Amino acid sequence: MANPVLVNNIDHKNVKIDTRRSAELGDNVWFTLTFPDEFRAVQTHYPIFFQKDPNTGEFFPVALFGFAQNENLFLDENGWDAGYVPLFVQRQPFTIGTQMQTIDGQSQENRVLTMDMDHPRVNEEHGEPLFLEFGGNSDYLERIAGMMETLHLGNEQNKDFIACLNELELLEAVNVDVQLNDGSKHQMVGFYTINEEKLDQLPDDKLAGLVKSKYLFFIHMVLASQTNISHLLKRKNRQLGL
Amino acid sequence: MVSEINKVVIVGGGTAGWITAGILAAKLNTPQQKLIDISVIESPDIPAIGVGEGTWPTMRDTLKSMGINEGEFLSQCDASFKQGSKFIGWLNGEANDAYYHPFSLPTKFHEINLAPYWYEHKSTHNFASTVCHQPAICEQNLAPKQITAPQYAFAANYGYHLDAGKFAPFIRNHCTERLGVDHISDEVTAIKSHPNRAIESVVTKRHGTVKGDLFIDCSGLHGLLIDKHFEVPFNSVKQYLFNDSALAMQVPYSDEDSPILSTTNATAQDCGWIWDIGLQSRRGVGHVFSSAHADVSQVERNLRQYLAQSVGTKVSESLEFRQLSINPGYRQQLWVENCVAVGLSAGFVEPLEASAIALIELSAKYIASQFPQNPSHMAIIARRFNKKFEQRWHQVVEFLKLHYVLSNRRDSDYWQDACSAETQPESLKEKLQLWQHQAPYHFDSEHTEELFPAASNQFIYYGMMAETNFAMPTKQTQYAHQLFDDNQQLSQKLVAAMPSNRELLNKIRQHGLAKI
Numbered sequence: 001m002a003n004p005v006l007v008n009n010i011d012h013k014n015v016k017i018d019t020r021r022s023a024e025l026g027d028n029v030w031f032t033l034t035f036p037d038e039f040r041a042v043q044t045h046y047p048i049f050f051q052k053d054p055n056t057g058e059f060f061p062v063a064l065f066g067f068a069q070n071e072n073l074f075l076d077e078n079g080w081d082a083g084y085v086p087l088f089v090q091r092q093p094f095t096i097g098t099q100m101q102t103i104d105g106q107s108q109e110n111r112v113l114t115m116d117m118d119h120p121r122v123n124e125e126h127g128e129p130l131f132l133e134f135g136g137n138s139d140y141l142e143r144i145a146g147m148m149e150t151l152h153l154g155n156e157q158n159k160d161f162i163a164c165l166n167e168l169e170l171l172e173a174v175n176v177d178v179q180l181n182d183g184s185k186h187q188m189v190g191f192y193t194i195n196e197e198k199l200d201q202l203p204d205d206k207l208a209g210l211v212k213s214k215y216l217f218f219i220h221m222v223l224a225s226q227t228n229i230s231h232l233l234k235r236k237n238r239q240l241g242l
Numbered sequence: 243m244v245s246e247i248n249k250v251v252i253v254g255g256g257t258a259g260w261i262t263a264g265i266l267a268a269k270l271n272t273p274q275q276k277l278i279d280i281s282v283i284e285s286p287d288i289p290a291i292g293v294g295e296g297t298w299p300t301m302r303d304t305l306k307s308m309g310i311n312e313g314e315f316l317s318q319c320d321a322s323f324k325q326g327s328k329f330i331g332w333l334n335g336e337a338n339d340a341y342y343h344p345f346s347l348p349t350k351f352h353e354i355n356l357a358p359y360w361y362e363h364k365s366t367h368n369f370a371s372t373v374c375h376q377p378a379i380c381e382q383n384l385a386p387k388q389i390t391a392p393q394y395a396f397a398a399n400y401g402y403h404l405d406a407g408k409f410a411p412f413i414r415n416h417c418t419e420r421l422g423v424d425h426i427s428d429e430v431t432a433i434k435s436h437p438n439r440a441i442e443s444v445v446t447k448r449h450g451t452v453k454g455d456l457f458i459d460c461s462g463l464h465g466l467l468i469d470k471h472f473e474v475p476f477n478s479v480k481q482y483l484f485n486d487s488a489l490a491m492q493v494p495y496s497d498e499d500s501p502i503l504s505t506t507n508a509t510a511q512d513c514g515w516i517w518d519i520g521l522q523s524r525r526g527v528g529h530v531f532s533s534a535h536a537d538v539s540q541v542e543r544n545l546r547q548y549l550a551q552s553v554g555t556k557v558s559e560s561l562e563f564r565q566l567s568i569n570p571g572y573r574q575q576l577w578v579e580n581c582v583a584v585g586l587s588a589g590f591v592e593p594l595e596a597s598a599i600a601l602i603e604l605s606a607k608y609i610a611s612q613f614p615q616n617p618s619h620m621a622i623i624a625r626r627f628n629k630k631f632e633q634r635w636h637q638v639v640e641f642l643k644l645h646y647v648l649s650n651r652r653d654s655d656y657w658q659d660a661c662s663a664e665t666q667p668e669s670l671k672e673k674l675q676l677w678q679h680q681a682p683y684h685f686d687s688e689h690t691e692e693l694f695p696a697a698s699n700q701f702i703y704y705g706m707m708a709e710t711n712f713a714m715p716t717k718q719t720q721y722a723h724q725l726f727d728d729n730q731q732l733s734q735k736l737v738a739a740m741p742s743n744r745e746l747l748n749k750i751r752q753h754g755l756a757k758i
Contacts (some may be wrong), residue, residue, distance in 0.1 A: 057391075058753050
């Protein structure tokens with residue numbers, strides 16, 4: 001279970017974050033959350049699909065790293081074999097927490113940086129320190145703070161993007177079928193993608209709206225990313241010596 | 243060819259009027275083209291009676307066909323999932339006397355009749371849980387689906403429990419805003435007819451004369467057209483189903499996390515039975531009874547005693563009730579000339595299997611799919627409609643009566659009368675004889691599109707522990723036993739995976755349900 005605590009320079013003055021990439025440090029995930037502003041970088045390496053949040057039923061976009069739970073085909077003994085690691089992976093072990101604060105008698109909710117103390121990356125020997133000798137923020141922590149702001153905006157962006165896709169009924173369920181070189185077949189269910197037929201049939205005014213909001217660009221990134229399935233397959237075959 | 247029937251006037255709003263309008267509009271018109279003009283004249287002064295807070299699974303298809311968002315429907319109508327009925331105390335009234343009539347069919351029902359294979363194990367295994375995965379879910383107040391399932395999709399078949407007072411306005415808004423139905427808020431004061439008695443128009447207080455080609459009487463117990471104008475005689479079924487009154491209450495939950503029932507619970511009493519329905523924000527509980535067998539004070543006592551078990555004596559004693567009367571039966575003719583009765587104007591029987599709203603849907607779907615083109619076409623449709631729905635009403639009566647006649651209760655005059663041979667339709671007696679030799683199944687039906695599937699007969703018949711003398715060799719024992727094991731595993735899996743009704747409904751309020 002996660003054990004999130006508010007990051008501060010007293011309790012955590014000696015804490016370091018191990019930023020190496022490995023299964024032991026929690027990188028053995030087969031997909032991660034992503035968001036439109038990240039699609040351009042993500043689609044270079046990974047297929048982008050949509051999934052439903054098991055707790056809310058709401059859609060969110062994911063970058064796919066493997067074909068089964070705990071399978072990340074980009075991990076090897078040298079770390080993560082790709083030029084870009086999605087931010088929702090990079091941010092580990094940090095999360096955004098909320099804290100109620102009273103300013104001028106008005107209570108308001110503030111976003112704060114929290115950290116999972118039980119995460120294997122958290123230690124006092126290896127990696128990036130959070131704080132400088134006299135308690136100042138390290139560059140690393142500043143970078144993380146900036147990243148968390150980006151992720152927060154990414155979550156907001158997802159909400160609007162998904163609402164638009166729902167409104168235009170542009171999502172469809174897809175079964176991802178892959179066949180390995182030894183003939184064995186794998187099917188992944190619970191994934192959704194853009195319905196190209198519906199996209200083609202959108203009336204001009206709706207299309208114009210999508211261009212203006214830049215969503216059409218994001219939609220095309222999602223569609224283009226799917227050729228990466230074959231790259232994933234190649235990695236899987238190689239890993240199995242097929 | 244151009245249709246000569248292009249203006250439908252529905253007299254009466256309420257559940258019947260608006261469901262009928264919605265089904266017709268969705269089937270006959272498209273957003274681009276309005277072929278048939280549909281109006282609903284709804285009296286602003288007559289409150290809807292709000293019969294039936296339970297639906298069949300058919301309602302999912304009805305709502306979907308109208309283009310209604312299921313999440314919005316559930317949240318705005320205070321609705322919950324109904325996965326069937328639970329009958330408590332019907333066999334002998336002792337502790338543990340309960341059985342389920344779930345909406346999901348027995349497993350592989352169209353491939354194999356499992357009843358004979360179950361029968362050998364009946365002393366240790368109840369029928370419904372052995373052949374169907376749904377009772378296990380219902381027993382734990384669990385939902386029939388997860389939040390990730392698309393709207394109207396399910397892991398276990400379901401209909402709804404709903405607040406009729408919210409449902410009718412909800413459908414009305416959808417009909418007027420999305421489906422192009424005209425809403426005339428007014429009162430009908432007179433009816434003008436053609437020389438052949440067919441209705442030419444209805445006169446309203448403020449909107450003048452409203453002409454139509456087809457009139458649908460959804461005016462409820464008033465029967466403005468079918469009764470007051472056409473004077474069609476009423477076919478009473480009180481000799482079979484003598485419950486003629488009900489006391490109804492709205493019961494608060496003890497707290498906001500109280501479980502919401504997965505089924506309509508029907509608990510037998512000495513002079514009738516009590517329904518218990520869980521909506522999101524409250525329960526609807528009522529006592530159906532025969533006024534010839536009990537007076538109101540006795541029924542009120544039963545009802546308060548029943549409620550005290552769940553909400554305590556103090557709350558139970560403080561609740562107010564509403565008395566309703568039921569005249570069990572239906573019109574001898576439902577479609578006369580250019581007028582067809584749908585809803586309470588057509589008929590009503592005690593809500594033991596929630597047939598009221600289901601019959602509205604079936605009637606409206608029939609009218610929509612067999613929509614008459616001209617008066618001579620209409621005469622044929624009318625004749626066929628009457629035949630079909632007379633059969634259906636009879637099927638309802640027969641099926642409801644089945645719930646009583648298998649009882650071993652003889653603890654009151656009521657139960658003695660309910661079980662006596664004189665109060666049973668002949669057709670039911672024949673079926674009961676048939677089932678002594680063979681299990682209820684598809685082939686014993688004499689009609690196509692049976693209102694209640696053979697599975698329902700099985701669930702009631704064997705739920706009530708009735709007997710069959712199986713003489714046929716049972717060749718597929720191994721396969722049947724495998725299906726029983728599979729069903730048990732599926733039941734366990736679903737119990738582990740499904741959220742509670744309360745949890746899912748709360749999530750739907752917050753996040754809605756996706757279309758895909």
